[in-house]
Amino acid sequence: MVETSQRNDNEVNAGSIDKVIKTPPLHLSDQWKCKQVEDVLSVVKLNGEIIKRIQATFENEIEAGLSDKKSSLQMENTYIPELPDGSEEGQFLALDLGGTNFRVILMHIKKGLVTDEIVKHYHISDELRLGSGLKLFDFLAASISDFVHEYQVHERVIPLGFTFSFPMHQTSLDSGILVTWTKSFKSTGVEKQDVVKMLKDAIHRREDNHVEIVCILNDSTGTLLQGASLDHRTAIGLILGTGSNACYLEKADKVKHWETERHGEKNVVIDIEWGAFGDNGVLDFIRSEFDRCVDDNSLIQGSFTFEKYISGKYLGELVRVVLCRLVRDGLLFNGVSSPELVIPNSFRTSFVSLIEQDSVDGLTHYTEKVLDDLGLTYNDDDILIVQRVCHLLSLRATLLVAVCTAVLVRRIDRDDITIAVDGSLYKYHPRLKHWLQKYIQLLVPDKTFRLLLAEDGSGKGAGLASAVALKLGALQENK
Ligand code: BGC
Numbered sequence: 001m002v003e004t005s006q007r008n009d010n011e012v013n014a015g016s017i018d019k020v021i022k023t024p025p026l027h028l029s030d031q032w033k034c035k036q037v038e039d040v041l042s043v044v045k046l047n048g049e050i051i052k053r054i055q056a057t058f059e060n061e062i063e064a065g066l067s068d069k070k071s072s073l074q075m076e077n078t079y080i081p082e083l084p085d086g087s088e089e090g091q092f093l094a095l096d097l098g099g100t101n102f103r104v105i106l107m108h109i110k111k112g113l114v115t116d117e118i119v120k121h122y123h124i125s126d127e128l129r130l131g132s133g134l135k136l137f138d139f140l141a142a143s144i145s146d147f148v149h150e151y152q153v154h155e156r157v158i159p160l161g162f163t164f165s166f167p168m169h170q171t172s173l174d175s176g177i178l179v180t181w182t183k184s185f186k187s188t189g190v191e192k193q194d195v196v197k198m199l200k201d202a203i204h205r206r207e208d209n210h211v212e213i214v215c216i217l218n219d220s221t222g223t224l225l226q227g228a229s230l231d232h233r234t235a236i237g238l239i240l241g242t243g244s245n246a247c248y249l250e251k252a253d254k255v256k257h258w259e260t261e262r263h264g265e266k267n268v269v270i271d272i273e274w275g276a277f278g279d280n281g282v283l284d285f286i287r288s289e290f291d292r293c294v295d296d297n298s299l300i301q302g303s304f305t306f307e308k309y310i311s312g313k314y315l316g317e318l319v320r321v322v323l324c325r326l327v328r329d330g331l332l333f334n335g336v337s338s339p340e341l342v343i344p345n346s347f348r349t350s351f352v353s354l355i356e357q358d359s360v361d362g363l364t365h366y367t368e369k370v371l372d373d374l375g376l377t378y379n380d381d382d383i384l385i386v387q388r389v390c391h392l393l394s395l396r397a398t399l400l401v402a403v404c405t406a407v408l409v410r411r412i413d414r415d416d417i418t419i420a421v422d423g424s425l426y427k428y429h430p431r432l433k434h435w436l437q438k439y440i441q442l443l444v445p446d447k448t449f450r451l452l453l454a455e456d457g458s459g460k461g462a463g464l465a466s467a468v469a470l471k472l473g474a475l476q477e478n479k
Helices: 014-021 031-044 048-066 126-132 133-150 195-205 219-230 289-296 312-328 349-360 364-373 380-411 423-429 432-443 456-478
Strands: 003-004 090-097 101-109 113-124 158-164 168-172 173-179 213-217 234-240 244-251 267-271 417-424 450-451
Touching: 003 423, 014 048, 014 417, 014 432, 031 312, 031 380, 048 244, 048 380, 048 450, 090 133, 090 219, 090 456, 101 456, 113 133, 113 219, 126 364, 133 195, 158 195, 173 195, 173 417, 173 450, 195 213, 213 219, 213 456, 219 234, 219 244, 219 417, 219 456, 234 349, 234 380, 234 423, 244 380, 289 312, 312 349, 312 417, 312 423, 349 364, 349 380, 349 423, 380 417, 380 432, 417 456, 423 432, 432 450
Parallel strands: 090 158, 158 213, 234 417, 417 450
Antiparallel strands: 003 450, 090 101, 101 113, 168 173, 234 244, 244 267
16 A cells, blocks of 8 residues: 655756646547537646645745744644654553544554554434534543443543544643534534533533543544554655645744643644635635635535645535536536536535546446436536546646645655555545655655555544653653
């Protein structure tokens, strides 16, 4: 699962980027239609100049965020100053909240590696995701209680790491104030609150006392830690799933925001929260009518701009919005939509991956299946157009991720870096891994790096983070 790049010392300019990212022309039986379709799609194409501009914008936003100036990048200090070094040992509980399932995990860590684990999933209903926050946390506490009783560990106090995959403001390793819900969550009374405190309160309401929350972390941080336990060169954690985010190891002295007393930390993990990149308008130069439409249909309008270009929650919806426009213009499906296609979010991101698989294989059967399931009537040109739309939006998403990741690779003062990645989009999109490798390398030709699939960073990473937190606590007590 590891792809390695060789060093290459060529300088990169807009022209050479253009040559590499060029897409072959679309061929339809109808030339006029082909031109019209390409015109509509031109707004989602990036070129070398735009890529350079995004790169410079991201660099500026990083610097501003790190120095506590106005920025769309939160650049959150996670207070994790070191990565697993192989000395982590013990039994830990991990919680993972971020998607439609809440997971509780009991794991053993030996010599810095998770050796065995028990995982239980608890489904989070729409009512809990969108209703009262208090009820959501009561549910989490009840699930933990169910788990520790089922696996007979309720009579011990087990250190627990809480992976909370949302933007939070941290004042220490074990506090996390929710900045805003993202993805499919919008429960009330949680934003601006410390979610560790909310969880502790819910546990106390049940009069339970079997856990000790030692740290809270983001899933990108968990992925970085899990990656580091597998490959000590890991310095970046990337999530490309329903949501998207990245974190990396920054020099501690570069980070202005530091609320706890420092203990000589040299580095610290920074949670970028890049989903919000552009929320202040700095990325408006790539915003198309399709992006505006996806934003209008979303649960969190006007925020998480970058996430809406790249993540699994939105990629399928973007494709749907573009297809609807092409239908309206009479360029697709003979101008006739279907009741399914007009429903927001009916075009899932997994369809994009399937259709891209057809493009890779030069086939059409997945594309036909998707279009049949959506109740559409199509001809050969329609199939090619749908494949083109999926291709261009996938390419745009990958290029955006590659530009920002390349900025991080360049920033980290090491010649050889492993990037730990997790998330459904990364795992299931047939071209993404290869493209990412290729475009990051294009943008940082002088560095050696590799992408490493760090599966279940949000689970295992929470255990590893707890182990690191306990080690740090012990060190600080002995000082
Ligand atoms: C959240 C991040 C998270 C990412 C991946 C985003 O919506 O804001 O905190 O890391 O999704 O789960």
